[in-house]
Amino acid sequence: MDLSKRQQQIIAIVKEAGPITGEQIAERLNLTRATLRPDLAILTMVGFLDARPRVGYFYTGKTGSEIITEKLMKYKVDTFQSMPIVVKEDDSAYDAISAMFLSDVGTLFAVDQDSNLVGVVSRKDLLRASIGNQVLQEIPVHIIMTRMPNVAVCYPDELLVEAANRLIEKQIDSLPVIERSSEAGAKVVGRITKTTITKAFVELARNELM
Amino acid sequence: MDLSKRQQQIIAIVKEAGPITGEQIAERLNLTRATLRPDLAILTMVGFLDARPRVGYFYTGKTGSEIITEKLMKYKVDTFQSMPIVVKEDDSAYDAISAMFLSDVGTLFAVDQDSNLVGVVSRKDLLRASIGNQVLQEIPVHIIMTRMPNVAVCYPDELLVEAANRLIEKQIDSLPVIERSSEAGAKVVGRITKTTITKAFVELARNELM
Numbered sequence: 001m002d003l004s005k006r007q008q009q010i011i012a013i014v015k016e017a018g019p020i021t022g023e024q025i026a027e028r029l030n031l032t033r034a035t036l037r038p039d040l041a042i043l044t045m046v047g048f049l050d051a052r053p054r055v056g057y058f059y060t061g062k063t064g065s066e067i068i069t070e071k072l073m074k075y076k077v078d079t080f081q082s083m084p085i086v087v088k089e090d091d092s093a094y095d096a097i098s099a100m101f102l103s104d105v106g107t108l109f110a111v112d113q114d115s116n117l118v119g120v121v122s123r124k125d126l127l128r129a130s131i132g133n134q135v136l137q138e139i140p141v142h143i144i145m146t147r148m149p150n151v152a153v154c155y156p157d158e159l160l161v162e163a164a165n166r167l168i169e170k171q172i173d174s175l176p177v178i179e180r181s182s183e184a185g186a187k188v189v190g191r192i193t194k195t196t197i198t199k200a201f202v203e204l205a206r207n208e209l210m
Numbered sequence: 211m212d213l214s215k216r217q218q219q220i221i222a223i224v225k226e227a228g229p230i231t232g233e234q235i236a237e238r239l240n241l242t243r244a245t246l247r248p249d250l251a252i253l254t255m256v257g258f259l260d261a262r263p264r265v266g267y268f269y270t271g272k273t274g275s276e277i278i279t280e281k282l283m284k285y286k287v288d289t290f291q292s293m294p295i296v297v298k299e300d301d302s303a304y305d306a307i308s309a310m311f312l313s314d315v316g317t318l319f320a321v322d323q324d325s326n327l328v329g330v331v332s333r334k335d336l337l338r339a340s341i342g343n344q345v346l347q348e349i350p351v352h353i354i355m356t357r358m359p360n361v362a363v364c365y366p367d368e369l370l371v372e373a374a375n376r377l378i379e380k381q382i383d384s385l386p387v388i389e390r391s392s393e394a395g396a397k398v399v400g401r402i403t404k405t406t407i408t409k410a411f412v413e414l415a416r417n418e419l420m
Binding site for chain 1: 244248251310336341377383410415
């Protein structure tokens with residue numbers, strides 16, 4: 001968003017002297033209040049300034065692009081998550097590879113007898129196992145998986161952006177979405193992957209999200 | 211962005227009757243031109259309306275979120291691409307897996323003697339090969355790779371959003387970035403992956419991109 005020179009002057013004045021009334025801003029610029037009205041209206045509407053009755057205008061500290069940030073801050077994990085694909089921790093690496101191809105996912109969530117999350121197994125883990133000397137049919141998933149509590153997870157009510165950030169920081173492709181209320185163990189209710197984020201990015205550009 | 215009732219009325223009038231002058235809009239709303247000025251200024255600045263001298267206001271068809279789209283339309287592939295990781299097409303699947311672990315990438319670009327792109331090999335291709343009955347050291351990459359021209363690629367001057375969309379549509383994790391000027395063969399100059407897009411998404415939210 002391109003601001004006019006006058007709008008930039010107004011922001012500078014409010015930044016320095018706010019809270020300040022419209023009259024006072026006009027005075028400083030040698031203009032009438034009426035002349036300034038459209039500029040003040042724009043700056044307030046877009047969010048650079050805020051106005052309080054009987055106090056005046058003050059600077060919000062927001063930049064134009066923070067409007068975008070504010071939109072992104074409304075997206076929660078649960079509106080974007082996909083179905084989780086699980087394997088039992090005692091299944092073999094070979095079974096895990098088959099499950100991966102069948103569901104066309106890059107990461108499987110390993111669960112115990114009670115369907116609680118115990119670990120995560122990725123294509124990378126399986127590829128590492130496959131170049132070892134053991135027979136894939138004889139290696140159980142729990143031997144090669146990343147085990148709880150070392151598994152990065154996310155929650156349904158978290159921001160999508162937080163989940164995206166975790167994927168980058170932990171250098172992983174997928175996060176299990178875990179019920180917050182799980183008392184006995186972690187119940188997996190979904191998955192957030194780099195595919196989820198890439199889709200959200202495309203939809204954002206296409207205006208499908210707002 | 212929340213529009214006031216009056217601003218919505220103005221948009222409706224311009225949509226129906228544009229191009230239309232400010233005077234005419236004011237007349238229809240039983241208001242003075244001066245009263246309308248701030249609203250018209252806002253609607254024009256944010257991009258809902260456009261104005262041409264001696265013609266009047268007309269409706270651009272843009273929505274508030276199209277401002278975001280416009281920002282995203284400035285991001286080009288070459289500002290976001292990472293280094294490409296390549297293997298020779300005659301290397302073994304075992305070598306490819308080693309290269310993948312060494313560089314920590316999910317996709318390798320296969321090149322011929324002249325360093326031209328001939329194919330792409332993914333973790334999935336290698337995993338599939340590893341559960342076959344052959345010895346990984348004896349399978350050359352060109353047997354298991356996706357071969358040109360079936361490889362989805364992108365170009366440095368394309369929009370990041372187009373590349374993101376291609377990743378989703380083709381259901382792949384990575385795109386080689388190809389020089390447009392390559393006459394003899396395709397020269398790989400970078401890679402765009404779902405990680406690239408996820409990083410861009412996070413930076414977008416953090417205001418680091420604009």
